[in-house]
Amino acid sequence: MKIVVLAGGTSTERTVSITSGTGICKALRQKGHQAILVDIFCGIENVDRENPFPSEYDVDAASEYMSAFNDRIExxxxxxxxxxxxxVLKLCEAADIVFLGLHGANGExxxxxxxxxxMGIKYTGTGYLSSALAMDKGITKQMFLMNNVPTPRGVSMVKEEMTTDLKALGMEFPVVVKTCCGGSSVGVYxxxxxxxxEQALKDAYSYENEVVVEEYIKGREFxxxxxxxxxxxxxxxxxxQGFYDYKNKYQAGSTIETCPAEISPELTEKMQHYAEAGAKALFMEGYCRLDFMMKENGDMYCLEANTLPGMTPTxxxxQEAKVLxxxxxxxxxxxxxxxxxxYPAQDFTL
Structure with missing residues (x-):
């Protein structure tokens, strides 16, 4: 297949996206596909019109080209x-499918x-509606509650209606403050x-105009x-150290990841059920990843859904697929x- 692996972009997760895209492109070429790596925002100035999907291709060189723009994005x-x-759009139109290696705003x-x-361009992952729903943590929380998926109690606040009085929100410390539409735990406190x-509100509002304040769930992360x-x-x-924030997500050796998780068969079945229910509540198509916290007593809470989760080899x-x-x-x-x-039924083979 002729595949454009789309990565980069303008979000706070640009560098992570480039890493994901590089891994995906190498993997697909290893499988014999004519995959090319393209920065959705920076594009490619010089394209071989006769052969845009060459059989010989240097993925690392394409990745380095994209990274060279990092300091100039703003x-x-x-x-x-x-x-x-x-x-970018011409290459995507010429491809059989676009593999979305994007993360964060203007991607997820x-x-x-x-x-x-x-434009009639086929792409990986879920569609536009479920992407928009899942990107907004306030709406995600409402959708979970409507579909009996347990989630931490919380509220969303736009900057103009912000209150520093937790009691007015019916909450008490500790709480989690996070941007409404951020990703990779950027802007989570x-x-x-x-x-x-008050400092967390100030910092979170520096990213966007709406934040979510929710009860803190002490327990294990899944x-x-x-x-x-x-x-x-x-x-x-x-x-x-700390929680699964941006540093712990992407700095090697910062976390211990265990798969399959060492929990009882009953809790495993329950969490997998809630994951499937959460995906269904948000009308997910294709694939996604849902994050959970579980208290010591076994009570579990779905925090959010990621429509284009990290796809580096590690x-x-x-890791979950490897177990299978x-x-x-x-x-x-x-x-x-x-x-x-x-997409409508058609002859399709990889």
């Missing part, structure tokens, strides 16, 4: 009107997906007193991939396969 955003970089929020739907709470409606083995994430979903005997390149192919199901 300036480029000010100078540009269009989000899509040079030749449904905007790119809606554009591609209108666990606060224990009034001073920390994550569950849902692929084609079925839960994968549960992975437990045990940070050596990311959580590849699915290696990383095969997983990348499988995610394409399940993503194609959202």
């Amino acid at each position: 300036q480029m955003k000010k100078e540009r009107r269009s989000f899509f970089g040079p030749n 929020d449904g905007k790119v997906q809606a554009t591609f739907d209108l 666990i606060v224990n007193d009034q001073a920390e709470y 994550s569950v991939a849902v692929v084609d409606g079925k839960a994968y083995p549960i992975i437990e994430i045990a940070p050596l 990311s959580l979903i590849p 005997g699915i290696d990383y390149p095969t997983l990348c192919e499988k995610l394409i396969e399940v993503s194609m199901k959202k």
